[in-house]
Amino acid sequence: MLYRQLGRTGWKVSEISFGAWGIGSAWGKVDDRESLAALHRALDLGVNLIDTADVYGMGHSERLIARLKKERRETIYVTTKAGRRLSPHTADGYNRENLTRFIEDSLRNLETDCLDLVQLHCPAPEVYYRPEVFGVLDDLAKAGKIRYYGVSVEKVEEALKAIEFPGVQTIQIIFNMFRVRPAELFFPEAQRRQVGILARVPLASGMLAGKMSRESVFAADDHRNFNRHGEIFDVGETFSGVDFETALAAVEQLRALVPPGATLAQLALRWILMFDAVTCAIPGAKRPSQVEENARASDLPLLSGAQMGKVREVYDTRIRKLVHQRW
Ligand SMILES: NC(=O)c1ccc[n+]([C@@H]2O[C@H](COP(=O)([O-])OP(=O)(O)OC[C@H]3O[C@@H](n4cnc5c(N)ncnc54)[C@H](OP(=O)(O)O)[C@@H]3O)[C@@H](O)[C@H]2O)c1
DSSP, rough: OOEEEETOOOEEEEEOOOOOSTTTTSBSSSOOHHHHHHHHHHHHHHEEEEOOTTTTTTTTHHHHHHHHHHHOOOOOOEEEEEEETOOSSGGGSHHEEEEEEEHHHHHHTOOOSSSSEEESSOGGGGGOOOHHHHHHHHHHHTTTSSSEEEESSSSSHHHHHHHHSSSEEEEEEEEEETTTGTTTTHHHHHHTTTTTEEESTTTTTTTGTOOTTTTTOOOOBHHHHHHSSSSOOOOGGGGGOOOOOHHHHHHHHHHHOOOOOHHHHHHHHHHTOOOOOOEEOOBBBHHHHHHHHHHHHGGOOOOOOOHHHHHHHOOOOOOHHHTTTTO
């Protein structure tokens, strides 16, 4: 496992880290023993950052991580999120009282006195025009409740706006072979400001692992079933906003580019790591075997210019028109 500096935090984090949404909720049935085994395996393989949120299983994901931390001695950086428990989810909800309450809940769930890093959880765009929200986060940092903060965003423009706030240490954004626009304007600007980047949904919700087919069925409580058309949250969070049929056809083309001895999931993760601006990819995983496959992407040789060009060709011909200007 290789490590990269996370912005200005001074932390060196594993370039393949762990996304803990799936072990909390919205991804069908999960077994806590299996989830904990996956987390342990990740640490065994050098993963030292786990991304979660208060809303993943309403604290369940955070509580599993607290259990893990009790069972291990290594330094583990936990990046959590706040805001998505608001109902309705509005900019007005991102106020001092609510943010303080959310952070107190995460502190309890994670069984700690100070959160490593809290991200606003894809807030409404209006939040970026309310410096007082970021002022509340500064105050929570001064009070020792949080060490650092960042923002998880849906769109490139939100990312660019968010990093204007000097206290923002990280941006979490969808970046994968189906979502390349962040690399154009946002990455250079984030690098200039030394802002860390967590590349989320790196496997396009598992699609880029290449194991899906027209016959794939998802449980009723899996967002790949209930949010296929953006029914509950942003459609971009499910298969990166690419319709299932188009995604399957693109995957068939990408499969031809997998280096010998590697898998499509590893190619997808290696592709993300080719961008220096990215601090880490945070693939979700529910089982130790997935963690193992994903962690090995860090050991893969660099992709050649020709390989990068071919991935780009698949994006340009099949995916671009569906996503490029939308996020
Ligand atoms: N708004 C936000 O801030 C937000 C939104 C989304 C995600 N996130 C964060 O980003 C993380 C990653 O995104 P994500 O979990 O949505 O999507 P992802 O990482 O693209 O896909 C994860 C899913 O892919 C499958 N998978 C993983 N590794 C695999 C492998 N090697 N082979 C086959 N299948 C594999 C697993 O599901 P199956 O085994 O069921 O197929 C897994 O749950 C989340 O866990 C969360 O921490 C944040």
